[in-house]
Amino acid sequence: MMQDVHQLRCTGCARVIALDALKENLRCPECGDLYEVEYPAWSVQSAADSATRPVKRNLPNPSALRWLWKERRTSTELKDQSGVWRFRDLLPILADESNIISLREGNTPLYELPRCAQATGVERLYAKHQGMNPTGSFKDAGMTAALSVAHERGFEWVACASTGNTSAAMAAYAARAGMRSLVLIPEGKIAWGKLSQALDYGALTCQLRTDFDGCVRVLSEVVRRAPVYLLNSVNPYRIEGQKTPALEIAEQLDWQVPDHLIVPGGNLANSSALGKAFLEMKHLGLTDRVPRVSIVQAEGANPLYRSMQANGGRELTAVEAHTRASAIRIGNPASWRKAVKVVEATGGWVEQATEAEIALAKAEIGAEGIGCEPASAVTLVGLKKLLAAGRIDPSESVVLLLTGHTLKDSDYTIQYHRGDLLREEELAPLRPEIEITRRNTVELDADPDQVLRALEKAGRQ
């Protein structure tokens, strides 16, 4: 992998910068927007540039790549066993492959969802479960990429502000690399599972008396004043790693892309990454079309949804975010412009989900024997709404992107089944649907007769 194979282009003003000219906050000093990695030999943008600037075209051969990526799964080398670096030909961001820091991330399952398929009428319904990654969330795919870059560039410290999953992933990969990590999290607002991971992996974990958006503001000042490498999803190398689930989905469906991909929206990097991947795959001739990428936000943390309704995504007004799906409790998403571009380029939509809709959808995904964390369940809500609006036809194929493992936030699940999660007014519109999915524990004496009676009662239900 050669360092000059890739370049960084501002997604706002389109300026290309030298790789070492990237500022600590990873934003363009001219317009403040985010950078995107592009590969002049084959990137979409370079085709447009080639009129003014001669570009060496070196498009990879799609069939050779498909064969190579499959072949690597049988290799015993770490970089081949990783579901991210197995696709390294589409993310040549390192100068030296020996700098790869990997926990054998990726290669996650694409599950069928037979019960949800029956309930919604969508026969070809799948869940790409990114919660089946080493730290239990989709963040690992981006983290192996960006942390390997940090390692290659000689940083000792890496840092992020997080609603929990990014911090868990960053702390794990930093520990693996023998690096130090600084985590800023909003006090009392992240799930215990995620906090416990950051502690176990040895991060310096600071709980700030603010929300996620406040943590981001503090961290932008910290990175300006201390030599720490920023690993939030504004980091363009995170996006390169987060492209790989899209490659896996295409591979798992035998290179037939689905009609729709539905993704939860928080800071809006994941939707951007998956959209980038599908557009690049089509450009390179690996696939012949792109899925419609739709994004679903929690109703209480819906700045993109509001922006699409109000002005078609031209401007975004930050909101104060409130949702029990704490992973996506974000009011001022950094990558919103990138996400709008993906929705527009692929013909997708932006939807929102209420607290009761999220809770019910999470229980329905759980009942498939899969489970996910609350933020991931917004995807099933989005599917139901897009079907009701006639935007998805039941004959089409749909992939829901599940971002986190159900064990990340077991408090939420237990409260749901106990009936303690939702307030009366939240529950009211979905009470019957929710009641039949609830499975609270049954308290009994240590008596076989009592257990047998419980068994008999359950058998009648």
Ligand code: F0G
């Ligand atoms: N789902 C889960 C489980 C998440 O942890 C996140 C984001 C998202 C969805 C939204 O993805 O931000 O790319 O739109 N979690 C971040 C974090 C913000 O700090 O862990 P996005």
